[in-house]
Amino acid sequence: MGEAVENSSVICCFMTPEYENSKNCQLELKRAQDLGKRIIACMVGDKNDRKWKPSGWLGLIIAGLTYINFRDDSDSNIRLRARELIDRIKNQPSTPAPEPLPQTVKLFEEIRQKYIRENRIKRMVNEEKSFPIEQSYINLAIVDAKDQQEKEKKLKEQDQKMKEREKQKDFNLEKQHGEIIGTYEEIYGHKTSIDVENIFQQCKDQIKKVLVLGRAGIGKSTFCQYVTYRWAKGELWSEYKLVILIRLRRLTDNRYPPRKEGKEYSLIDLVKKEYSPCEDLSAEQTQHFKELCKNRQVLWILDGYDEFAQNIPEQLKDVFDHVRETQHHILTSRPYAIKSSYDVKLEITGFTNDNIVKYVEQFFVQITKEINNDSSVTKKLLRLLKSNSSIWGVAHIPVNLELICSLWSNNDWTETTVLTITVLYDNIIEWQCKRHLARQNIEHKHMTKQAVYKRCDVELQFLERLAFKAMDYNKIMLTPAILIEAENDIGCCDVDLEQLLKMGILKSYDDKAIGTQNQTEKQHYFVHLSFQEHLAARHLLSILMSTDKVKATQFYQQQQIQPTFSLRLCFCIRSSLTISL
Known part of the structure; x- marks a missing residue:
């Protein structure tokens, strides 16, 4: 591709949404621009959107060019425009090489381009497959402040009652399970919907601060990827010259070690580490960034406060507080983890009924070859989902629906009547174990679940012990030392x-300039926090069913402040008791 561009005299780009979303096309046209090649823009457009026009990287490159209009695909227009194209190729003079971007702009443009490249959502359990980010469904609702405060007050009162009950040795896990569900579900009552474009209209202070809440798997990180992508394309929040997305789970001691003489980290340190780890920023770039921050032209998106709050490195507390106190920002979190006051609170409400139908259809369109083009598969799954209130309720959480679709394409669920979160995650782990065995050429088609688990016993023990340690240490990013501990424990x-x-x-996860070859030298994390919680609950359950209950009791008392983990443990125990009976 590079050689073809270098040897060409003219580059003709036929602009469509697919062309704009293609990484290869972007690299090709950018290379042509850098080499000063003649570029002729041809507008093919989008048949479903007659007003479509290039934006983002493509809009920048073709800005100022007069394009040839191929929108009308009639024979007469195609012949006319083809002649125009031939004439332009023959007669158009060479265009001078563009001026290089100023250093102050270069870094920010690289960040923008990074967001544009991240235009697809990877499947959680199979990253080889992905779907366009435009097909994601972001549903936001306004959280009434007084209503939220009242419900959070109830949650705190419930927590206090549990502690008092434990002291009185009147601890009933089944009763607690029901109370947790009642309190947790109350937080998600009827809400007023709001479009992404309008979320800052609710802000009354000079510094715009928005808290976005959402339960596990509801799509908080997808929301962050979605809004940065749309900003990069020029579709959102044009008042900000720069948008910085920080995944808070990455702010660890390993990546940000304490500095000598107590020197603190700054905002520019965060940007450099997350977006330009291999290059030093010039004094001019640093000064320009500081001016943008001072003028409040930078929007910070801080994703995953619940994964960060209990384990903030001491050396990062000041810079984190500085962002939240002085900068426009959006903070995402699970509902229970946040104590800071935000006047504007929004909630990601998950899939609507229509979203579920569209997601299932899109999922199976992508894998039709794997299921022999059987279009009835989609209809059968939708019938099952709609006919069963238990499964239909679970499916409104995006991560759960992906797991359901993944399992449906590999299992027969026609007899399924009840689907709990525990059953769902147990099934997905069994499926992953079978894939693991298949890669080792081990026949598993006729194996029972117990037989599959036995063949993967070492791997499952390690994952469960690792998840347990992660919860015990309040860690999301797992250091090599924690992995070694888990190995030693088993x-x-x-x-x-x-x-x-x-x-x-x-x-x-490895953010070094040169990739580490040895996996034991890298940090690791579970593909989703819900998997970490589920596997930790499985390990805790195995301890509770053994003779060593002291450690399990201590661990549970530490973790009970997290409703989702308590709820997951209750489901695991109930499921286990049902199986035992």
Whole structure:
């Protein structure tokens, strides 16, 4: 591709949404621009949107060019425009090479381009597959402040009652399970919907602060990716010269070690580490960024406060507080984790009924080849979802619906009548174990679930112990030391991390300039916090069913302040008791 561009005299780009979303097309046309090649823009457009026009990187490159209009695909127009194109190729003079971007703009443009490249949502359990971010469904609702305060007050009162009951040795897990569900579900009452474009209209203070709440798997991180992508394309919040997305789980001691002489981290340090780790920023770039922050032309998006709040590195507390106190920002979190006061609170409400139908249809359109083009598969799943209130309720949470679709394409659920979160996650783990065995050429088609788990016993023990330690240490990013501890606890040093990562439950993270070859030197994290909670609950349950209950009791008392984990543990215990009976 690069050689073809270099050897060409003219580059003709036929502009469509697909062309704009193609990474290869972007690289090709950008290379042509850098080389000063003649570029002829041809507008093909979008048949479903006659007003479509290029934006983002494509809009920047073709700005000022007169394009040839191929929108009308009639024979007469095509012949006319083809002749025009030939004449332009023959007669158009060479265009001078564009001026290089100023250093002050270069970094910010690179950040914008990064957001544009991240235009697809990867499947959680199979990252080889993805779908366009435009097909994601972001549903926001306004949270009434007084109503929210009253419900949070009830949640605190409920927590206090549980503590008092434990002291009185009147602790009933089944009763607690019902109370947690009641209190937790009350937080999600009827809300007033709001469009993404309008969320800052609710802000009355000079510094715009928005808190976006959402339960596990509801799409908080997808929301962040979606809004940064749309900003980069020029579709959102044009008043901001720069939008900085910070995944808070990445702000760890390993990545931001304490500095000598107590030197503090700054805003520019965060930007450099997250977006330009291999290059030093010039004094001019640093000064320009400071001016933008001072003039409040930077929007910070802080994703995952609940994964960060209990384990904020001491050396990052000041800079984190500085962002929240002085900068326009959006903070995402699970509902229970946030104590700070925000006048504007929004909630991601998950999929609507229509969203569920569209998501299922899109999911199976993508994998029709794998299921022999059987279009009835989609209809069968939708019938099951709609006919069963238990499964239909679970499906409104995006991460759960993805898991359901993934399992449906590999299992027969026609006899399924009840689907709890525990059953769903148990099934997905069983499916991942079978994929793990298949990669090792181990036949598993006729294996029972118990047989599959037995063949993957070492891997599951390691994952459960690792998840338990992660919850115990309040960690999301897991250091090599924690992995070694988990290996030592199960008395096995034969855990093959390379193969384990292919199961899709655990992922590695390496932000060094040169990729680390040895997986044991990297930090790791579970593909979703809900998997970490589920596996930790499984391990805790195994301890409760053994003779060593002291550690389990202590651990549970520490974790009970987190309603979702308490709820997940209750589901695990109920499921286990049902199986035992």
